Amino acid sequence: MNIKELQNAMKQEEEVVVRKLEKWAETIGHKTFFYYGEDKKRYTFKEFNEVTNSIAHSLYSLGVRKGDRISLFLQNPLVTTLMMFGIWKVGAIYAPINFNYMGKLLSHQINDTDPKILITEIQLVSKVNEISKDIYNEKLKVVIYDPNIEDHDYQPELINIKLDQRFEDITFSSLLEGKRSNLKIKLNHWNTANIIYTSGTTGPAKGVVQSHRWMYAATFYVGKMLNHEDVIYSDLPLYHIAGAFVNIARAAYVGCSVAVWDKFSANQFWERIKESGATSAILVDVMIHWLMKADQTPKDRCNTLNKVHVQPLIQSHNEVAKRFGFDFITVGFGQTETGFGCFSLIKELDENTGTPQELYKGRPREEIVGIIRKYNIPVQTGNGVFKRGYMGKSSIFIEATILNENDEECKVGEIGQIALRPRLPNVVLSEYFRNQEATLQTTKNYWFHTGDAGYRDENGYFHFVDRIGTVLRVKGENISSYQVEDIINSHPKIDLCAVFPIPADEGDEDDVVAFVVLQKSEELIEEDLQIWLEKVMPKYMLPKYIRFIDEIPRTPTNKAEKYKLKQVILRELSK
Helix, strand or coil: CCHHHHHHHHCCCCCCHHHHHHHHHHHCCCCEEEEECCCCEEEEHHHHHHHHHHHHHHHHHCCCCCCCEEEEECCCHHHHHHHHHHHHHCCCEEEECCCCCCHHHHHHHHHHHCCCEEEEEHHHHHHHHHCHHHCCCCCCEEEEECCCCCCCCCCHHHCCCCCCCCCEEEEHHHHCCCCCCCCCCCCCCCCEEEEEECCCCCCCCCEEEEEHHHHHHHCHHHHHCCCCCCEEEECCCCCCHHHHHHHHHHHHHHCCEEEECCCCCCCCHHHHHHHHCCCEEECCHHHHHHHHHCCCCCCCCCCCCCEEECCCCCCCHHHHHHHHCCCEEEEEEEECCCEEEEEEEEECCCCCCCCCHHHCCCCCHHHHHHHHHHCCCCEEECCCCCCCCEEEEECCCEEEEEECCCCCECCCCCCEEEEEEECCCCCCCCEECCCHHHHHHHCHHHCEEEEEEEEECCCCCEEEEEECCCEEEECCEEEEHHHHHHHHHCCCCEEEEEEEEEECCCCCCEEEEEEEEECCCCCCCHHHHHHHHHCCCCHHHCCCEEEECCCCCECCCCCECHHHHHHHHHHHHHC
16 A cells, blocks of 8 residues: 555544544444453443543533643543543643652643643642642642542542642542533644653653644554454553553544553453453563463463564564464554554464464454555564564654664664654654754654664564664674563563663773562572573673662663663772
């Protein structure tokens, strides 16, 4: 399919997600849309549409208009999702805040967004009160969700918590009293839908401004693979694009169900899949690591999960698929700014080795393959040889390349910065909110510079290597820290590790450093780990320095703060 054919096809589709929800409410209104596993609450498309209409009408009565920004400082994903769709319906902008934030991190984002209303919950009110004097808007309206006594997140010790008197207090329950009819506000694909903040370790977070079409394009491939029979499993936070859009908004586009829990649990994961009948999920590498650590049983393949997205691709993907019966694994390159810039489908198993036929739901396997090929995306087989980090080819919406430090295109196999640019309007970020300097710097020479290193092979496939600055150069070889981490994490006594470079004593190269967290009650010494590593990785990859720690420091968005560990090892070596 070429770009003109895509544009013609898009004219027949609805790009604004709340309009698609309204269509499903009319045509398949009885079908379950949202299942909240923590409290066993279930909403049909009709019920969900009416509740979010009530919220939208109530927001309008509070003075919210098209283009206004609404910040959400919420942990409960059901309330967050209801608010998210209500915000979109009134034409306002969804701007979530990491619920782990506090102090300056929290006040910075609220002040930067400058919302018309802040939505929070009773267990987070104390954090809001602590920064009340740092909030610029002294007339900020604050909506507070207070769980009922039968809800899993009800905490009786919080019953007397009050919001700081600087703010106007509004109850969440009052938002549910609005009219239940669809609003008549005109929404176009180019209208702003979201401001999603990045999480950096070197400076303040930046707000990524996204259109409604951004969501349509970001969910396009993973949505086309599904039909009304599918159930999407989600335990990811809704201040990130994966949980909010690739999971929940995708279900609204497709007209399938989404089953949501507060957070990932390795112990409860398969019980949740059974309870919900989930067919599709996103599994980040650490989740797979924990699932694979569990004792193997003959029933591991007896589940409904048949389509799993993994990013970046792990070397053991086919082993994982065989153990758990995953028919398909999808991979790609995705960012808050660009959605999926690259994508690929891996047909891991067939009907005899994948999901048992009596448990299989969704589109037939060959139909899925045909759909993906229709949109110019490569389809691989699970037993093919893939290097860790394989991402496929560029999306039909986006052109991709690899650039050197002078923004010149790299040769085949040469590592450089992954760069993307749109083939259609409004499929990548509109800007960094109120940050023209960062917008211009990142989009110089008409390419969006991702900050990630990668390369393109002789077949035109793109491969992720690492974040810029954490690619290691040892004895003439370029090494990905993620690749080294993947191997170290496979040790039976190791829970997690963080790998990064420090300058070598001689030459323009690096030494490899690994900080390692052991599993509970396990013991391991550096000498024994080095002996084990010598058997499973090339000599040039071996860490020169290994340090054991209790916990890897992380940002509030759960990214490893390797720079802190680097400071530790450099101070130690300088003594």
